[in-house]
Amino acid sequence: MGLKDSSGHTNSATARGAERESVSRLRRRPKARVLIIGGGINGVGTFRDLALQGVDVALVERGDYCQGASGASSHMIHGGIRYLENGEFRLVRESVVERNRLLRIAPHYVKPLQTTIPIFSTFSGVLAAPLRFLTHKQQGKPKERGAFLIKLGLSLYDSFSRDGGSVPRHQFRTRQKALAELPMLHPGVKYTATYFDASVHNPERLTLDVLQDGEKAGGRASNYLSLASVRPNADGSSTATLRDELTAKEFTFTADVIVNTTGAWVDLTNQAMGAPTTFMGGTKGSHIVLDHPGLLAACKGREIFFEHTDGRIVLIYPMGDRVLVGTTDVDADMSEDAVCTDGEIDYFIDLIGHVFPDIAVNRGQIVYTFSGVRPLPRHDATQPGFVSRDYRIERRAQGGGAAVLSLVGGKWTTFRALAEHLADDVLAELGAERKISTAKLPIGGGARFPDSEAGIQQWIKTHMTAARDADRTAGLLTRYGTRAEEVIGYLDAGPDRLLRSTRELSVRELQFMAAHEQIGHLVDVLIRRTSLAFRGLVTGELLNEVAEALAEPLGWDAAGVAAEINHAQEVLKRHHGVEVHSLVA
CATH class of the missing domain: 3.30.9.10 (D-Amino Acid Oxidase, subunit A, domain 2)
Structure with a gap:
C-alpha cells in the first residue's frame, strides 16, 4: 500500500532494482552523531551547516527534497514588510539582512525583485493599525492600509537595509506617474510605492544545492526514507527504524541527537517517536x-x-x-x-x-x-494572517535517549540564519564548537557566478559547442548555476541527444540527474529538478520520453515505467490541477 509523503503525494512501494546509493551509505554505517528528519529548506540548511562543522550528520526525508511547504512558497526572498504590524521587528531585520546575503551567496537563483504596491487611499487604516498591532486581530471590516501607513512601514523597512544593503530605497509615485508606469492599473489608484525585495525562481534547485554542499562536506542524506519508530538506548543515544519508501525495506539507524525539521508535520513526527506534542498550527x-x-x-x-x-x-x-x-x-x-x-x-x-x-x-x-x-506555531484564537512567522526550537529528552530538537516555524528567507541557530544548539548538545560561518560562503552553483549580464553572455559563449547552442547552454546555467560546468563535462563525455518533446532536456542530462540528484520518481524531474510542470509544459510525449530515459539508470522495467507515468499523471492532476494524457510508448 502506498504511503503519503510530506505534501500528500502517494509513494508507490513496489519493489525496485538495486538499492539506491544514498540508502546504502546509511545502511553500511547505520549511525551518526546527528540525525535530521525532514528535507525541506530548514532541515537541509541545518544539514549543510553541521556537515561544514565536521559533525557526523545524516538526513532523511520521507518524500522528495523541498516537496512540502518549501516547494509551495510564493518564491519570494523578502524581509516581510507586513510583519512590522505584528511587531516582529527582530524577524524583519533578520529577514532583510538574510535577503541581502542570499543575493550575494546564491546569485544563480536569488534575484532582485522590483515590487510595486498600488495604494487607493491616503490615511485609511491609521486608527485601526495600532489595534491590529496590539491584539493581532482584525476588528470588524478590514481597514485598507493607506499611503501614510505604507510610507511609514517602507521607511522603517529601508532602515533595516542600511548595513550591507544592496537594493535601492523605496519610491512613491502620484496617480499620474503611477499610471504612466503601469497603465493597466485600476484608474482609482492614488499612489504607488515601489521598493526592492528578491525572488527565488528555483527554490527546489536551491534546496538541492544546499544539500549537495552538505554531502560534499561529509554528510549523508537520502530522500524517500520515512521514520517508522524511535527507541531510546541506555548510552544516551536513540535508534530509529527507517523505511525505504521505494522498496518497503526497513533498517535501523542510531544517533546521539535527533533534529525534527518536518515543518507542519512536527507534531506527527514527535508522535512517531513516542512523545506527542502540540506545537504546530499550520x-x-x-x-x-x-x-x-x-x-x-x-x-x-x-x-x-x-x-x-x-x-x-x-x-x-x-x-x-x-x-x-x-x-x-x-x-x-x-x-x-x-x-x-x-x-x-x-x-x-x-x-x-x-x-x-x-x-x-x-x-x-x-x-x-x-x-x-506553512509550518506555523499553534495559534488558537489568533487569526491566520497575524500568526508569527518567527521560529523557535523546542528541546526534550527522548526518554533517556537522544535529545530531540524540534523546529517550530521558520520561513524561506531566513533559512541560513535559522540553520546556524539550530546547528549551534546541536553543537552545544555535542559539546562541540563552530568551526566555520556560512554567512559569506557561496551556495553550490553560486560560486563564481557571473556578476553582470555581460559576464553571463561570456560564460555562455565559452561553454557553447557546435552541438550545444546558446539557448541550451543558457538553460544549463539557469538550472545549475556554475555547477553547469560539471554537468557539461558529463554531457560531453558520451553520446547525447535532445528530447523530441522539449529542447530543454537531453537523454544524457537525465542520466546525470539519475546519478547525482537522487531521483526517486518520474514526477521529481518534472516538478523539482526542472520547472517544466510549473510552466505547464508537461505533455504525454514528455512523460514517455523522460520515463524511458530514466528506466535504465533507475532500474525500471516496462511495468515500472508504466507505473511511474501513471503516478506522475495522478500527482499532476490531483495536486496541481494539470491533466496530462499519456501516449502509447
Whole structure:
C-alpha cells in the first residue's frame, strides 16, 4: 500500500532494482552523531551547516527534497514588510539582512525583485493599525492600509537595509506617474510605492544545492526514507527504524541527537517517536500559475504586492513567461491533502480584477496550481494572517535517549540564519564548537557566478559547442548555476541527444540527474529538478520520453515505467490541477 509523503503525494512501494546509493551509505554505517528528519529548506540548511562543522550528520526525508511547504512558497526572498504590524521587528531585520546575503551567496537563483504596491487611499487604516498591532486581530471590516501607513512601514523597512544593503530605497509615485508606469492599473489608484525585495525562481534547485554542499562536506542524506519508530538506548543515544519508501525495506539507524525539521508535520513526527506534542498550527497557502501574455505585460517585469478587499496581502508577479498569483492563508486540516480549491481560484481571479480591472482572466489560462501548509506555531484564537512567522526550537529528552530538537516555524528567507541557530544548539548538545560561518560562503552553483549580464553572455559563449547552442547552454546555467560546468563535462563525455518533446532536456542530462540528484520518481524531474510542470509544459510525449530515459539508470522495467507515468499523471492532476494524457510508448 502506498504511503503519503510530506505534501500528500502517494509513494508507490513496489519493489525496485538495486538499492539506491544514498540508502546504502546509511545502511553500511547505520549511525551518526546527528540525525535530521525532514528535507525541506530548514532541515537541509541545518544539514549543510553541521556537515561544514565536521559533525557526523545524516538526513532523511520521507518524500522528495523541498516537496512540502518549501516547494509551495510564493518564491519570494523578502524581509516581510507586513510583519512590522505584528511587531516582529527582530524577524524583519533578520529577514532583510538574510535577503541581502542570499543575493550575494546564491546569485544563480536569488534575484532582485522590483515590487510595486498600488495604494487607493491616503490615511485609511491609521486608527485601526495600532489595534491590529496590539491584539493581532482584525476588528470588524478590514481597514485598507493607506499611503501614510505604507510610507511609514517602507521607511522603517529601508532602515533595516542600511548595513550591507544592496537594493535601492523605496519610491512613491502620484496617480499620474503611477499610471504612466503601469497603465493597466485600476484608474482609482492614488499612489504607488515601489521598493526592492528578491525572488527565488528555483527554490527546489536551491534546496538541492544546499544539500549537495552538505554531502560534499561529509554528510549523508537520502530522500524517500520515512521514520517508522524511535527507541531510546541506555548510552544516551536513540535508534530509529527507517523505511525505504521505494522498496518497503526497513533498517535501523542510531544517533546521539535527533533534529525534527518536518515543518507542519512536527507534531506527527514527535508522535512517531513516542512523545506527542502540540506545537504546530499550520495554515494553508495556495497559488496559481497563468499563461497570460496580457497580465504578464501589465506587470512590466515587477511584482504587484497589495492588500485585497479582505485585508489579506496578496501578490501577482511574472516568472519568466508565466505569472504567479497568490496566496491564501487559511487554517489547514492536516488530515486532508493541501490542494488549491475552486474557491481559492475564484479568489485569485477576483484579486487580479481588483488591481487590473480591464484584464480578463479565466480558468483556461491556469497552467499549474500548488498549495502547501506553512509550518506555523499553534495559534488558537489568533487569526491566520497575524500568526508569527518567527521560529523557535523546542528541546526534550527522548526518554533517556537522544535529545530531540524540534523546529517550530521558520520561513524561506531566513533559512541560513535559522540553520546556524539550530546547528549551534546541536553543537552545544555535542559539546562541540563552530568551526566555520556560512554567512559569506557561496551556495553550490553560486560560486563564481557571473556578476553582470555581460559576464553571463561570456560564460555562455565559452561553454557553447557546435552541438550545444546558446539557448541550451543558457538553460544549463539557469538550472545549475556554475555547477553547469560539471554537468557539461558529463554531457560531453558520451553520446547525447535532445528530447523530441522539449529542447530543454537531453537523454544524457537525465542520466546525470539519475546519478547525482537522487531521483526517486518520474514526477521529481518534472516538478523539482526542472520547472517544466510549473510552466505547464508537461505533455504525454514528455512523460514517455523522460520515463524511458530514466528506466535504465533507475532500474525500471516496462511495468515500472508504466507505473511511474501513471503516478506522475495522478500527482499532476490531483495536486496541481494539470491533466496530462499519456501516449502509447
